[in-house]
Amino acid sequence: MQLEAILNKLGISSLNEMQQQVVESYQKDKDFILLSPTGSGKTLAFSLLIIQQLKEIVREVQVLIIVPTRELALQIEQVLRKIAIGHKVTCVYGGHSTRVEKNAFKDAPAIIIGTPGRVKQHIEEGNFDPSNIHTLVLDEFDKSLELGFHHQMDFIIRHAPKIKSRILTSATTMDTIPSFTQIQEPIIIDFLNDAQNIPRITIKKVVAPVQKKLEALLKLICKIGTKKIIIFCNHREAVDHISELLDNRHIIHDIFHGGLEQQDRELALLKFRNHSNNVLITTDLAARGLDIPEVDAIIHYQLPHQEDGFIHRNGRTARMQAKGDVYVILKPDETYPYITDEIAEEEFPEYYELPESSPFATLYINAGRKDKVNKIDIVGFLLNLEGIEKDDIGIIEVKDKSAYVAVRRKLASIIINKANGQKVKGRKVKVGRT
Missing domain, CATH: 3.30.70.330 (RRM (RNA recognition motif) domain)
Known part of the structure; x- marks a missing residue:
């Protein structure tokens, strides 16, 4: 499929600068590393490389994409189903029926997208043959390392001896690349410090004592109104607690965390994407690798301990050169090294109305x-x-x-x-x- 046809199918007018440079720099059978922020369009960038590598229809697995989360796997599947015309794409991940996945392997897919543990399980059980895989993608590799998937990825790569091209993406700088990846002399494209990719974010703080924190959050939601908001918490219990508050006020919203069934998680994201709700309350599970466009504001009800977590959460807004607002809710004596005293404090009117329901x-x-x-x-x-x-x-x-x-x-x-x-x-x- 020609590039113009691909972009039309995806509803995109043109590639961004990073994607264009990736396409122009890529060399077949050479290892490739792409460093670019969350929300910059890495999925489309490496997908364009993959379809260059696919052979004519053959009944064998050619490409394996390893990702840290189920949601990211499903997002990539959506893109590849649209552009890898004529090639079977199969997605495997924890929480999904292994029987359904095993049946999908009876007619070998050209492309498998999966989380490390589930891909390893299928290889161990002999459900698909990895021996002819020629292209490996390690997407959001830094996140996979952070989640402790070293051993699973090592196992998978050792069982795919014919890999000729390795593509690694990361949203953070990596001092060293683990040897198990077998990456050698890679082409490196680094857009992490590119001015065009730096989100245009305005950060404000809301200061409230612990007993007034939920009230402050409600006021903030009402002031933001009908814009799309993601509220981040550190714990599932906080997510559920805020959800109960919004239920009592009849504010339409959804929740997203690891304690939910996979179907419920997928539905929450789907409804947020299609404007059926404007408020998503979540843990850090939604901080990276998810297709959540057009988020107007991020609220940190609880702040992460590390600055990296703060940055990745904020990457959900101001995507693709748009603008976004970030709010941090702090107790009077609460400090974080990455939150400066110069951040302006949000002011609230005495009276506020509950936001209108989503259309x-x-x-x-x-x-x-x-x-x-x-x-x-x-x-x-x-x-x-x-x-x-x-x-x-x-x-x-x-x-x-x-x-x-x-x-x-x-x-x-x-x-x-x-x-x-x-x-x-x-x-x-x-x-x-x-």
Whole structure:
């Protein structure tokens, strides 16, 4: 596929400077290291390199992409499914059905994307043959090291003896590259200190005693209003506590942390992307490697102990040269070495209104790719319902056996009543709220 066609498919007008330099600098069968901040477009950059490496359709695994988190694996899968036309892409990760994944390997995919532990498990069980892999991608490699995946990655690489090209990406500077990667004389592209990639962030502080901290957070959410907000906490208990507060105030939101089922985590991100909610409360699980565009503000309800964590959280906003606001909530005597005294304090009016609900709600349809259903089918299905216009339909995401569609919140119940039991591609479907 030509570059112009790829960009059109992704809804992008042109590559950014980093992506352009990656494409121009890459040499087949040479190791490659890309250092670039979170949110700068690394996924598309290395995906363009991968599709150059793919051979004509062959029944063997050619490319392996190792990532630290499930969410990042799913994000990359979405991109590659759009641009690696004609090549099977399979995603494997902890929390997903091993039986489903094993069945997917019966017809060998050209590209496997997976978390280290799950990829290692499949190799140990002989579920796929890694012996013909020629291209290895270690995406967000610094995060994989931070999470302690050294041994799993070492095992995987030792079982793929024919790798000719290794692509490593990182959002932080790496003093040394571990020997188990087998990277030698790499081409290095470093955009970590590039002025265009430095987020344009305004940082403010909110000072409140511990017993007034939740009240201060609520005031801040109300002042920010209908903009998209991510609230970061250090612990799941804090996430749940804030969620309870917002539930009591009928403020639509979602939560995201490692204690949730994978399906619930994916749905929370999906609804945040498609504007069904404007507030996401999370742990550091959402600090890196997730496709969460257009975040207007970051609130640190609890601050990380290390500055790196602070930087990565902030990287969720002001992406791709946009602007973003960051707020830190501090107790009067609380200090952090990376928070300076010069940071301005946020001021609040005496009276504030609760933010309006998000304009969209997400509906679930029990049909997906495996039923030969695509976005165009779903749009046509909804437009055939009386009183539904194109502007009433928002972002649609189609999964293997289901689809999720954002619709005007005020029309959600009407659409459910009219659509339930109707046919998509000749098949009766169930439609409901998420």
